[in-house]
Amino acid sequence: MDKTERSQSIEGRGVYFHLDVNLGPKEGKEHIKRAMSRLAESHLNFVIPLALDTKGGAYYPSTFRKTRLFPDWDPLRVTVDAAREVGLKIYPWFCIFPEGEGVLGGALEQHPDWAMVDKQGQPIGWADPAKLHVRAFEAETIMEVVRDYPIDGVSLDYLRYPNTHDVCYCDFCCSEFRQLYGVDLKEVGQGDSILSINTASYLDFHTLYSRFAHPLLPRWERWKEGNVTAFLKELREQVKAVRPELEISSYFWDIESAHTACQDWPSWIRQGLLDWANPTLYVYDYRSIRRRCKEYLDVIDGACPTYATVGVHTSHGRIHSAEEVIEQVKVAREEGMDGVVFFTYGALEPYLDEVAEMLFPTKVALPR
Numbered sequence: 001m002d003k004t005e006r007s008q009s010i011e012g013r014g015v016y017f018h019l020d021v022n023l024g025p026k027e028g029k030e031h032i033k034r035a036m037s038r039l040a041e042s043h044l045n046f047v048i049p050l051a052l053d054t055k056g057g058a059y060y061p062s063t064f065r066k067t068r069l070f071p072d073w074d075p076l077r078v079t080v081d082a083a084r085e086v087g088l089k090i091y092p093w094f095c096i097f098p099e100g101e102g103v104l105g106g107a108l109e110q111h112p113d114w115a116m117v118d119k120q121g122q123p124i125g126w127a128d129p130a131k132l133h134v135r136a137f138e139a140e141t142i143m144e145v146v147r148d149y150p151i152d153g154v155s156l157d158y159l160r161y162p163n164t165h166d167v168c169y170c171d172f173c174c175s176e177f178r179q180l181y182g183v184d185l186k187e188v189g190q191g192d193s194i195l196s197i198n199t200a201s202y203l204d205f206h207t208l209y210s211r212f213a214h215p216l217l218p219r220w221e222r223w224k225e226g227n228v229t230a231f232l233k234e235l236r237e238q239v240k241a242v243r244p245e246l247e248i249s250s251y252f253w254d255i256e257s258a259h260t261a262c263q264d265w266p267s268w269i270r271q272g273l274l275d276w277a278n279p280t281l282y283v284y285d286y287r288s289i290r291r292r293c294k295e296y297l298d299v300i301d302g303a304c305p306t307y308a309t310v311g312v313h314t315s316h317g318r319i320h321s322a323e324e325v326i327e328q329v330k331v332a333r334e335e336g337m338d339g340v341v342f343f344t345y346g347a348l349e350p351y352l353d354e355v356a357e358m359l360f361p362t363k364v365a366l367p368r
Contacts, residue, residue: 011364012276012307012339015039015348016093017079018050019059025073032075033082035345040086042356043363048155048341049079051092051145055125056099056106060149064141067106080149089366091155091249094142096231098158100125107137116161116168119189126161128168129227130176139235146239146246153247153275154239159232160252160263161224168224177223181216188214224262232273247275251309254280255295269303276304276367278341282311284319286331293335305367307339308332313347322351326358338367 017035019028039047051059058065060076076092083090099106099115103125108115114134115123127134142154161167166189174185232250239246252265268274279296283289293308300306310328312319319325325348329340342348348355 009364010338010367012046012305012341012366013044013360013364014046014048014091014278014307014339014341015044016048016050016341016344018053018093018344018346019070019075019079021069025070028070028073028075029078032078035349036079036082036086036088038349038352039345040088042352043360044088044356045364045366046089046091046152047079047083047345048091048093049076049083050095051076052094052096052141054095054098054101054158056108058141060145062141063144064137065106066110076145076149080151084150089152091153091247092145092149092151093155093157095158096138096156097127097129097160098125098162099127113170115170117170117173119166119169119186121169123170124162124167126167128170128173129161129231130168130173130224135227135231135234138231139238142235143238143242146243151246153249155278156232156248156250159250160228160257160261163261177220180223181219183216185220188216188220221259221262225258225264225267228262229264229267229271229273232268233271236273248273249276249278250274251278251280254292255299266299269300272303274304276307276338278307278309280311281308281328281332282314282316282343284317286327289328289331290335293332293337297336305338307341308337309341309343311343312351314343318347319351322354322358325351325355329355329359 019032023031036047055067056065057067057069059069060074061068080090099108104112104115104123105125107127108125112123114127114131116126116128117123127138129135145151146154169185169189177183177185236248239248250265252263253261258264258266269277277300281289281292283292296306310325311317312325319328332340
């Protein structure tokens with residue numbers, strides 16, 4: 001059986017789903033039920049509905065989150081029930097650590113001391129994973145869904161630092177780093193702005209380190225990577241203790257993101273912290289798509305199912321036709337990916353009938 005044949009008999013076929021916050025209960029429930037039915041009829045087999053957004057807004061009646069985006073009803077509950085009714089697996093989607101992004105929002109409104117701090121001493125809208133109470137709060141937000149909803153697992157996003165090396169310089173991080181290495185973090189961070197994710201995409205990351213960075217900057221990055229990985233370990237232990245059958249998955253960036261965003265996903269794979277992975281495929285030429293697929297599969301090496309995340313419409317670019325969607329999926333299949341995840345349902349919807357007819361003629365089981 002070749003790669004393409006395998007993809008058509010056992011394959012992950014998922015989609016991110018989030019609801020327009022302006023929809024009321026009646027139209028919102030009708031929209032959700034139509035969408036879940038259409039996905040099942042199109043032979044997709046799982047859905048990733050938004051549960052927590054990047055501003056700290058909850059799509060369910062959270063007891064921990066003050067910002068409830070739908071005060072009159074519970075769209076997550078409706079989505080879970082509708083998905084289960086038509087046989088779709090369901091993995092609620094949590095945006096971890098950003099709490100307002102550009103401003104202090106979400107949990108940071110009540111706890112501004114939880115925020116990351118930039119080199120100028122200004123707090124930013126991201127919660128700092130170096131702090132144990134931040135990790136505990138973010139985990140408990142997820143655990144209330146784990147305990148209260150009949151889901152199949154959780155899908156993590158933004159499991160990283162912002163895509164800059166200019167954080168975090170809060171008193172806690174500075175104190176911790178000084179105890180470890182006897183150095184002021186602001187000295188370590190001098191010159192680190194040249195190591196932005198945009199630069200690192202075009203130049204050799206390690207060459208930049210050796211030429212421009214403070215010699216302890218790599219250790220600071222490893223320390224931050226460890227904070228993110230510690231959260232994932234802690235969350236996994238809590239989830240598996242309560243519901244061991246649930247699967248934990250994560251979206252992540254490319255190979256360099258382990259350093260540029262302190263998102264050490266190769267380590268997560270090695271440590272068995274993910275039950276499946278859906279790395280980004282937010283590139284829009286086929287050579288880059290093939291290269292990305294090869295890189296992911298070389299690192300993951302069969303440790304868990306790996307689904308290419310196809311960005312139908314994202315901040316990085318967009319696909320303009322069903323034919324383009326179909327070709328991206330075909331390339332991912334040819335390279336041996338275990339399936340695909342589309343971002344998002346709203347972007348995919350205009351192309352769904354044609355995509356399903358060409359790519360998903362029958363129902364298939366998820367890889368395990």
